[in-house]
Amino acid sequence: MLLIKIEKFLQEFRMPPTRFGRDCARDPRLVFDLRLGREPGARVSRSIEHFMNTYRRSHGQ
Template sequence: MLIRSIEKFLRKHDMPPTKFGRLATRDPRFVHDLRRGRTPGTPMERRVETFMRAYQEMADAR
């Protein structure tokens, strides 16, 4: 489930949900909305997953 992956990502990278939303989707309320039941479409899910993967790769390279 996408929200689970995001929550793990937020804890691992000590990132506020609003920052994640701005960086991943240009929507600072994205995580808040997911927590309240919003269901993103497939393209948005892919966008978020791609962001998390790229961010992790960048963090690993440091």
């Protein structure tokens, strides 16, 4: 599930949820909305996955 991956990412990099949402989807409420049951569309899901993969590569993980 995407939210579980995001939560692990936030813990791993100690990143605030608002920064994550803003950086990957220009939506500071993204993580909070997902926690409340929002289902992201395919484009947003791809953007989230791409952001996490790129961030990990650039930070040596």
